[in-house]
Amino acid sequence: MATTTDEQTYTYVRPSELTFGGGRADLMLATSGGRTAAGPAAHPVFFDGFLGHPEQAAAALLAVAKVARTRYYMPPGMVAAILRAADPVVTSNGDRLRFESFSACCGVYARYDALPGSLDGNVLDTGTTNVDFNPPMRDALARIGGLEPLHLQVGEDVVVRTLDTEVTEKKVPLPERWLKGFAEVQLASAAVAPAFEVAASEARRFIRSMPSSGSRKPVWVVPAGRGLRITTRPTPDAVSLSGLDRLKPLEPMLRFARSLRAYAAPHDPQGATGVWELGLDDARLVLALSPESSRGFSGEGGVLWDLADEQSADDADLISALLAFEPRIDTARLATESGLAEDRVTRALGRLGAAGRVGYDAAEAAYFHRELPYDADRLATMHPRLRDAIALVDAGAVRLDGDTAHVRSGAAEHVVRRTADGDDRCTCPWYAKHKGARGPCKHVLAADLVRKRRA
């Protein structure tokens, strides 16, 4: 499969650093690019104050950084990781800070939410940016103990710094599927519902007793007695888990855990997205895992129906103008302010999520505003199936015959048959393999576009 890779250039005024002195630790996170409430910014400044539960916070930041540097699945034939780690993304939502990262294999998303109770200081701005997580700083983070306060600065006064310091530049190649997956994981998370919650002691027992290796085929986690167990049977109340090692990022955090909560996507016997949330003191560590370890979030295609809906594009433009880096987007308020129905607002938010402009917090069951600090144009045009479907329609490759559509694609003519219950079935290999579980194929989308235009 051909992939498109562009380089992301991070420009930091200086490397992030952690210093110890005067009985406290000072963590300065250098920022690069992104947006604030006032618009694009080169080096946003978000926070200056103390971070509560310092040892826990340090371990959580390390866990998030580790996910970014890990490839949980190595495709056959790949002898080395081709992706250098992208830096974590931090979002200031006014009352909280969120640190996000995405694994190199595009299948694991991690987010550490430092909630209001853990921030004691000045929130200087809202917005999203990249933060430098260099090795010396990570090494220093590992030395933070529980008894010394942790002073955190996200960004600093650039004017002062740049007068005497050389700018640090770092180039990281980011494939299209990585960017797309980072955006689409929010949509997969938006489809989940709470499945179960267990106490910290059971969470520790379950995660520590998990086999260190296992086949990549999905297994399911179900409540059993007071705890949890793994089963090979797909059941609607279970949470899918493929690649048992992908839960390992939670392990260093277990000693701080208060509870473990899991959220499950709509049941799919082939595997579904699972969201795992470790409850901490005034914080949360969230992991979203793709349905299979060999399958990244980028190909899920759950949003394609919404994207194919031309009306939702206008709605998304309208809604995006009303967002202001809220920690919890209130769809009812947006519906009132925009004059749109709530379901149209939800669809518009889905569209914005696919473009990396909102994230989803399963604990709050709500979207939050953040704009991924990557090339916005690239993010908006990253849906090859939709792109190809539009090309098929433009080329006149779709012929409707009642409930059946014939779509000529290359040398083959595929038949898209609408069943009595309204499902579209295609004869292409994509449909034969995934049966619509990963969104519609381009032929189904093309047929749908033609039907809508004729309606």
Added chain:
Amino acid sequence: MTLDGVLAWLERGGGDDVTRALVNLTESDRKALGPKARGWLTRGNPTRIPSNHAALAVLATADGWRQAMVATTHGFGFERSEFFECASAILKARDPGWLPEFVTGLLDDGGTWNWCLVRSLVRADAVAKPDHPEYYRGTVRGVPDYTRDRRPLIDRLDADPGLIGNHLLGMVSTEGTGRLLAYHDKFEEGAHYVSDSAAMAARTWRVTLLVLSQEERLDRGRLLDAVLAAPLRDWASADLAWYVGMHDALAPTLDEIAERQGTYVRLLTVEHGPSVKLAQRELLRLMPDPRFEAEPFLAASQAALGRSDKATVSAHLRLLEKLAKAHRNVSITDTVRIASEHTRADVRDQAAKILARLGAEPTRPAVGPRFVAVDPEVRPPAPRLEPVGSADELAEVLLGLLEEIDAVELERAIDGLLRLADERPATADLLLSRATAADLYDGDPRIAARILACAWLLPRARVRDGYWSVVLGATGFPSVPAATETFVGAIGRRLTEIAHAVQGGGHVSVALPTSADFSLDATELNRRLREVRRSRPIHEMELLIALLRVPTGARASVVVPRSLRKSRAIAQARAGRVPSWSRHVALDQRSSWEPERRIPLFRDDHEEGTGAATGILARSTPERTVGAETTYGEYIPRFEQTLGLGAALLPHDHDVLAAHAHPYLHRDLRKDRACSVPVIDAIARARSSNGPPSSSAIVLALAAQDARGRTAAQDAVLDLARYGVLDGHELGRQTALLLTDDIVVGQRISSGLTECARAGDAAVLPILDALQEIVRILPDRRDAGAFLELAADLVERTGRTIELPTEFGELAAGKATSMVAKAARRLLKP
């Protein structure tokens, strides 16, 4: 010098001559020589110029760093350091603008030669010291000479003194170095072909760094800091073991430990167990010293006590007790209470005793789940199976099967193909082109879909007999199909016969299951048979399979058509005779260098599968085929799906199915991917008690290497228990036999049974029954403790008793404090 002269030097000259010739190339000669030199390395070398000289020519003529990379990616024969000296001399003389990028490219690519070239360039001052992790990591393999030079490593470092000091400290502080250091040291320590062991030790990095620090050529304090910092980083555990060994080799003094007390305390919180133990050891030494600080130690102890492994937690409890004795003013009570929640009973016991000695209120044990005897549930009916309705739908099903084989869909396809053999779907051309274009390995079960689609749609006149062979379980090269008398061979034989029937047309479909558990109602089968017209033949094997899908007790009610009444296979299936199983252990050794394997077999002494039933109905001569069967599908990724097709043939004869599956279950004991999960799932659907083969199959799966296989077996135990058909005694008997024959790992089985007991009450009593059988063979076994502890837990949970062998009674009466003795005492408690 002319280009011909340069070529002559390249062919015959020494390193210095070649370097001189290449450094003095004119621009036109450089342009002429460049493509040739790169061609010698990439497209074959028709000249007598050696590869290393060609590589030097590439470096001397490259226009950019990517062209220069051809020298190292395609060149060879760089063992002599002379090459690197020449290469750095040439590049230094040329001083191209792309040299820093070339260095980064070399380091990105990794490899010893690349590191040597970069180091040579740095030494020659051609480039600045790169800030690249591979520059430090590569030192581990770049400095030693693995071929001829068997001198101590320190001599190699003396030859490049710039490395001693910061560079070596940078090396041990770089991620990924730990595992390389461990590989290297292990290789040198285990290099049996070298007779002088002292020389081997001196070639390890551990001894080399120790000697350098003793000679004060390397800062001992910084080395110790670097070694202690490694486990604190978020590195993989494979990178950490070497640092623990290095720390022990450094043997820090009490002053050094006191100075780094904060770091040692932080080590108590890391995941890497050996590092935690290291910290416990050193902090124990420091404890009596006045410099010891109790508060951070107690804070970090919470992490150490929260670990799941017994040894570390137990050691930490002892450490805390010593702290309480050494520092009377320090209260350890709250910290010790954390261990009261540990999963291991003996750890909880230890914590309770410490609390009692401290005069503290013992932690009230968490109220465990109260045992409630549950009545067996009624198994819910499986979903109904709908036959395909049209040729178009059949084509869709076949398109899906070309991507992924699913036993239910294949049965629907077989039924559809037999019924609709004379119809043609609208997508016939598409299906045919996809089927013929599918590039599948021999033995891949998707071959069945391809052959069935071709048999349906290709013009009948164009095909010959034997064209439609479905080969499953292929093994070896060239691939050999599974023997027809084996189970896998029978699955292929059935599909082959279906393909022939479809190609011929006019056959009747009778075997489509009525529900998704592959069961078929006897009344539905009778209805299908009644409606068959005389002119349309019924395939013997399909009727056999249809009968096997009917519950055993109802088979006699099926009215067999006159044409097949003489079939012995049909008569056998209809009789539904209960097999008489005898167990054997076959010895199998594929190659002389492989260990001999002991494979459990079950033979049916009553039945002999004949005719259409061969390989399906009975397993009468397993010892003849087991050797070959263990190799079937071993390297075919979808072999699990093939076994899934087999499981669909025997929904009610789960013991026969389990007997057939034993070679594959045995293979799963050592394979990372379990292929027998569909068989275990089929056993879990059983509606009658598990006989010896099913029980043995479950135990083998409980001991599978792959976690998914083990989980499937736990699911089977839970399902059978929930529906009241789990014979715990039989499960225990088979476990005891497999443990005695040393076929399975006891720890995996005890863990699996523990998980099952934790999951629900329904399985508790059958597991106790199984443990009653297992304990008989446990005396003198190393894995006895886990079984006895589980038995003790369940006895306490249910109030039942269990009969122990006398050896355990004697052990319980003594003063032993082992896990086995403690568990035996709990079991014998009145």
